[in-house]
Amino acid sequence: MSQPSSSPPSKRLEVVDTVVIRFAGDSGDGMQVTGSKFSTESALAGNDIATLPDYPAEIRAPAGTLAGVSGFQLHFSSKKVLTPGDAPGVLVAMNPAALRANVGDLVAGGILILDGDAFSKSNLAKAGYADHPAKTGELARWRVFEIPMTRLTTKALSDMDLPQRSMVRCRNFFALGLCSWLYQRSTEETQRWIAARFKKTPALVEANTRVLKAGWNFGDTTELFGTRYEVRPASIAPGLYTSITGNQATAWGLMAGAAKAGLQLVYGSYPITPASEILHELCAHKQFGVVTFQAEDEIAAIGAAIGASFGGAIGVTASSGPGLALKTEAIGLAVMTELPLVVVNVQRGGPSTGLPTKTEQADLLQAVYGRNGECPVAVIAASTPTDCFDAAMEAVQTAVKYMTPVILLTDGYLANGAQPWKIPNFADLAGEPASFRTQAEGFQPYLRDPDTLARPWAKPGTPGLEHRIGGIEKDYDSGNISYAPANHERMVRVRAQKVARIADSLAATEVTGSELGEAVVVGWGSTFGAIEEAVERLNAEGLAIGHVHLRWLSPLPKDLGKVLRRFRTVIVAELNLGQLVRLLRDQLTIDATAINKVEGLPFTAAQLTETIRAVTAQRRREERR
Amino acid sequence: MSQPSSSPPSKRLEVVDTVVIRFAGDSGDGMQVTGSKFSTESALAGNDIATLPDYPAEIRAPAGTLAGVSGFQLHFSSKKVLTPGDAPGVLVAMNPAALRANVGDLVAGGILILDGDAFSKSNLAKAGYADHPAKTGELARWRVFEIPMTRLTTKALSDMDLPQRSMVRCRNFFALGLCSWLYQRSTEETQRWIAARFKKTPALVEANTRVLKAGWNFGDTTELFGTRYEVRPASIAPGLYTSITGNQATAWGLMAGAAKAGLQLVYGSYPITPASEILHELCAHKQFGVVTFQAEDEIAAIGAAIGASFGGAIGVTASSGPGLALKTEAIGLAVMTELPLVVVNVQRGGPSTGLPTKTEQADLLQAVYGRNGECPVAVIAASTPTDCFDAAMEAVQTAVKYMTPVILLTDGYLANGAQPWKIPNFADLAGEPASFRTQAEGFQPYLRDPDTLARPWAKPGTPGLEHRIGGIEKDYDSGNISYAPANHERMVRVRAQKVARIADSLAATEVTGSELGEAVVVGWGSTFGAIEEAVERLNAEGLAIGHVHLRWLSPLPKDLGKVLRRFRTVIVAELNLGQLVRLLRDQLTIDATAINKVEGLPFTAAQLTETIRAVTAQRRREERR
Amino acid sequence: MSLAETPSGARDDGELGDAAKLTRKDFESDQDVRWCPGCGDYAILAQVQKLMPELAVARENTVFVSGIGCSSRFPYYMNTYGFHGIHGRAPALATGLKLARPELSVWIVTGDGDGLSIGGNHLIHLLRRNLDVNVLLFNNEIYGLTKGQYSPTSRQGLVTKSSPLGVVDPPFDVASLALGAGATFIARTVDVESRHMLEVLRRAALHKGTSFVEIVQNCPVFNDGVHEELTDRAIKNDHQLLLEHGKPLLFGEGLRKGIRLRADLSPEVVSLDEVDIGQIALHDETSPVMTQLLARLGRQGLPMPLGVLRCVAGVPRYEQAVRAQVVEARAAKGAGDFDALFRSGETWTVG
Amino acid sequence: MSLAETPSGARDDGELGDAAKLTRKDFESDQDVRWCPGCGDYAILAQVQKLMPELAVARENTVFVSGIGCSSRFPYYMNTYGFHGIHGRAPALATGLKLARPELSVWIVTGDGDGLSIGGNHLIHLLRRNLDVNVLLFNNEIYGLTKGQYSPTSRQGLVTKSSPLGVVDPPFDVASLALGAGATFIARTVDVESRHMLEVLRRAALHKGTSFVEIVQNCPVFNDGVHEELTDRAIKNDHQLLLEHGKPLLFGEGLRKGIRLRADLSPEVVSLDEVDIGQIALHDETSPVMTQLLARLGRQGLPMPLGVLRCVAGVPRYEQAVRAQVVEARAAKGAGDFDALFRSGETWTVG
């Protein structure tokens, strides 16, 4: 079975472009492993992929309950993949709860693979089914394959001396083997992974490998599946790839940005979902000189980051909405002291504690406006999991160049989602070294660079540059405390200008899809893939629709107004009640139609396609009137 | 001297409409007393008045230095008084530092009264004068009256057995006596006040009274002053008046609002300039059942207020910008739990610690948008010191009626400024009693009132209504934790609607000045007086300019767009870089011209008059093109 | 039940009223309990629900307030009033509630992260003020809800998601911190020792002032067995020092070992086989020095004291002192009269 | 100067270098000092400026960090690097600074409001971690900068702007709180006792770990004379208990009075005229029980201990432990290599 092409001629082979598959089971069923291994197999098969895990909100809800269902969705294709997929075409459900929680998303006619052994009376009851749904006809819309996975698994292991529980825990590899067969994926890499993962318990290496093969062989030999599918390799830029989640990419981008600047990275943080993995990732790489500080709260975390920046390191802190709220006052201090600082905000559903494990884009106005006084900060947003790397690097570099705090917005969807990343050579990455003032002559702590308006960075330990900074208004040059009225206005304006100056070095705004015409959809952050796909579909339908995706929200690109005015209608699509749309109105006085969704879930491309189509049609009708 | 009309015929009497006088001296010189006593005398003389103290930023800077100068400005008039006055026409300076710090504001030709004895070499040096400015000609633009006040004071007390220091400390009453003579004010009330204030030390009663009279008599007998001035009574609504500062009015308004609602007031607070006096005022009135809690920080303060509201009291907290920043996360909790809460924010110069003793209006966007998630709160702003009373009452009543947090914005200028307040009868004040749910049947914690969308207030101690609330998203009716996507969107929208509903009960937007025409100036908060006066002046010049002053910033009044569109140009004047103007653009898509000032100081009516005139002229030119 | 033993929220007249008829079941809410299987929190919930009817406080007069964490989900499971707050702020919420409604029985449930990390300041100020509320701090030495980072009570060297090379921070000594903050009641118990817990909780409920109870709790998912010394039947006798006021500090099989103080006041373990019981130190709940000594014991290789480490009666309760000033003000100035207030400054008449 | 006595920020080689030539004047900044006339802060500033040259740390290697308050203006007046932070957060700023730059000499200046009210949590966590910084807490028992509200150290009954009927909150016992938080160095001195202060500050500077110094300070404007017992020449002898490690706790005129422990470990004052000096308790800077005993002394009508209440050497410094893991990681994995990192997961080749 080492070659995926071993299928007997009795099976039909169907070539498909794109598959969206979801693995779902109890938290304890290993669905995350199954999903990510299948993703790797697909990537190795040359497909473009995107993935999205879906964890339960509770740590470990009682087994078999709806609250305990864990899922992993993979989109793989011979074409460009922009999102983890709207609705799955294939659902693997390891128990009734997983079925119930997910089957509603499965497209009509989709493939539904069940572990029939898990549909016991008690499991059915826990999921709220009175009867086995396969028998009540309620699964009639789908192609159901009910397989006694548990029994087949234990049978494959019957001659091994393993406790029953351990045997059953292998059944996720049965599902993986079966799916690998179905889509002609090689399981070699998975076998290697199993060997490495369980190397301390050879019996588990043996067991899991056997079950994996059993799943494959079941597909190959049983009459159940008449068709196998082939998803041909996508045309992907050649290179070495790895799969990376948004949070991991953020962590690496911060490290790379700091390294390029020649700076020590000091990361102050307080755990919070869905930002904690950035801390986990960074603290695992201390050999890079990264210092991580798990603080007593978010205020201490950002305080430490600011203190580190004062000391000549790049201070970074990350959190999610409630934590950003707590950091508000301290961000003001960084604005006033004009120190570089990166504040990552991995947005989640709000307000308050809200929906901690869900995604949302409702912290934009907080990031741009949520501080006392006139308190401008730069705000950048990442658009895909891998873009988190670039955006984080850019955030670090910008903070240092302009001596300003930068807020980097990502969200739960990006944070947990994974994407193939074409591994760059570190040497090829762009990035400038930071420069410190060392010259004592003529030194004034707030004398500005004429281009960037940045003040000099003079770190303790430098003789002759002893100076004192703080949060009280300061004299324009000397930085001494000043209550003078005109000076205050001057300082308020120069701080605003400094952030505005960032726009000087931004690239021209890019439009994908139509370059001008009927409508432009403006987005920011994690909605990139869904919008891009929707716009592509609409362009394919012949509609002249463009897509502008904003990377910098503060400042906005200078040419943005001009670009948007090339279109008759401006549509802003975001996962909130309308926040970017306010920025466009108040900064560009451009009115726009808002497409919003606040369900804790990302847009699907299908939803967007439909809504954009409806909005533009409506506009056309209005214009005709 | 008991009658102000005792002036000998040798003195000319000039009738004037309006006087702006500023008393300035060292912090230890008692200028606040002088100013406020002179204000009372003026009010008793029937004038309309407004006052503004100006404290030094340091608690007690070294005597005689510029940093230690303390001032008090009074505007009194026979006409309606809208502000404490743009620029003083009279300056009383008790030492060189006070002169230097203030004389630049004195109108050309204005009266300058100096204590000549204070212009010693060392005092001159401390103020940065090389020479006595009266001798260098640099005071030539003003009518200078240099009087040896210190010597005259000690002379008046020479037969008393008082230490020299104590004698000198009486000299502020010399200045007061002199000014009382100059403007024909009765000093009777002041004498009563002295008697009460110093009743434990009869010698000081005697001394201060004597010096007061000495000042009066000096004016009356010396040839120095050829003219006395008469400011006739203004036409003021009849009634009993008192003078009240903004912070005092806020405190009383909170108390009255709670009392009308039949609720206990629980005030959680952490001291901060310029909000602390609200705490000081409230804790002095415990007999009203007011509970004040000085918390360990701002978060504990608001936390306690929310806890009290959960308990069926009205929880209130107050702070200034940096403190509001810290309360951000907890405000979100109040939004989510839909509990009534009033958050007073006495704005000061920002960002960060900023200009703690100065005024500014730069926390508007923070109040409206500065929270994680879609987190709507109601925002109301007071326009004058006395309006703080009404706005605070309204804030309490609205919070209770809609079960929502309300942010009340005032600022340092209102907080410290004082105004005559026509004392109402408590019984005549409007206000509704709160209603608590007691009926167990059909109770669900989030079932809403169909009109206000408020949920029921069910307080602990009520049998059968036991329930649990929190910051996680909740089911639409039951309030139980819910992660359901559609429910979240529904809840996000209903919370926004609830705040929007407040607009249903707002009065129609009032326009002063022209009802339609060339331009309308939109303002909010403490700029009311200056804008109103500027618009009056421009109307007097024949320009068709209106003034709309917003009380509610969230929600905006429903008719606002319609009203503003009656004018060709919309101008927004505010003490920030442009915040309300953004709200108008993004909520009403009305573009507006911004007039901004960020100097830690209020607008003057003169400045505004000129700027508005320039803006409208420019617009006219543009239209002609 | 005598008056001195009445908890807040009970009827004033000392009668039990309807509350007497309550059973444990009455305190179970209709929400599914969502902790991991095997979580120590279940055992704590069971004991609290068992205690409630005994206190004879009506359900509607009982409020559970919490922050954020696995432990802080507690209020949802109690069929009383409940407030699941934000992270670390339960003491603040409870303070406002208790100031507004001193008659209620208020319980704060918090964790080592919620109460000692982000909420540390509120907690120490609560203890300082001595508000009459009960604090239950579930100490699993880990952040459970955020999936396993170390907490301020995690031991040095512990490997967690945020300390791959081991924790370097010295942990708080919880009882010591509470003592330093001025707590009038400090106790410690263990999730699986249900009888002991019930007894400790009962004393906490009856203490007038802030009762601080650290409940050693197992998180089987992220920090399993960290309290094994106290819970493993085979060894716990040698590690549990069960406190009783006025009694000698004895432990071990048959209570044959004891704690003796050296001349420099440092503790040592001695065997009753060798020394006389008279040399064993006596527990004194009112002595700060004794509490300090006990607080540091467990971490020095000596047995861990369980039970009431400190209990000082008669310290004024904060909410009573605050409200007494209202009474005082009324006595001095009469009940508040707005018309008089408005006229209390200088006034003048126009027209 | 031996190595063990070198403060952070001094040259590694034990030589003094240019820093040896510094004088007190070198540490005076060009900013006007803006405290009220007579404020105790002036005296503290003078002593700190006097100490600096003695430490022989270069000006550029010294950083003063503060929060907000009258006391927190301190950094502006020191001609070193300085950071006037936001209210309560100086420990957080200092932690980040010290983690980034362990070689610097870092001083935190805070007040009873800044450090114990809003900043209480950061302070106790700083003490717990034992970062090698020096904390000077100016305790005037009032909020000075905001013009006179009571603070968490104000005594009960004090009438202030926010407590017209007297403070009801029990104050923190500062040393007790620091002890409870795990401080390795706790000392107390008085603004007007310049010689004593200098000595205490010197020991604080040389302690490896967080040195916590409470400086009793007079605010003549809002809380004048609150420390009179300790500052009034006529009575201070009876109220100051000057501590020396290993020495008996003696005080009073001619040191004829002493502190003896009763059997229940409670302290009592005895006269050397009546009892033998051998019965007087000996100070032990390393004993938490002794520190606890001393911490509570002053407020019980017994004399107030001044000097070093606690000093435990050899506890790892936080910043060193944190950075040791960087070294450890490098030893185990080699210096960070981004190209290797990027390839550390599963990889595949396309094309």
Ligand SMILES: Cc1ncc(C[n+]2csc(CCOP(=O)(O)OP(=O)(O)O)c2C)c(N)n1
């Ligand atoms: C402001 C804020 N910061 C961080 C979090 C994330 N968070 C939730 S619970 C928790 C720690 C909980 O630890 P603990 O109190 O020990 O509770 P446990 O889960 O262990 O019972 C953290 C860091 C949050 N919800 N809010």
Ligand SMILES: Cc1ncc(C[n+]2csc(CCOP(=O)(O)OP(=O)(O)O)c2C)c(N)n1
């Ligand atoms: C976030 C915030 N809250 C409140 C304040 C107001 N504030 C400034 S200093 C201070 C108290 C200072 O007391 P303390 O630390 O004892 O300093 P002191 O002035 O007595 O030296 C307060 C409440 C502030 N600046 N920032």
Ligand code: SF4
């Ligand atoms: S994570 Fe730990 S503390 Fe939280 S519910 Fe699970 S077992 Fe309990």
Ligand code: SF4
């Ligand atoms: S208010 Fe008090 S503490 Fe502040 S400077 Fe003045 S005297 Fe010193």
Ligand SMILES: [Mg+2]
């Ligand atoms: Mg925990």
Ligand SMILES: [Mg+2]
């Ligand atoms: Mg103080």
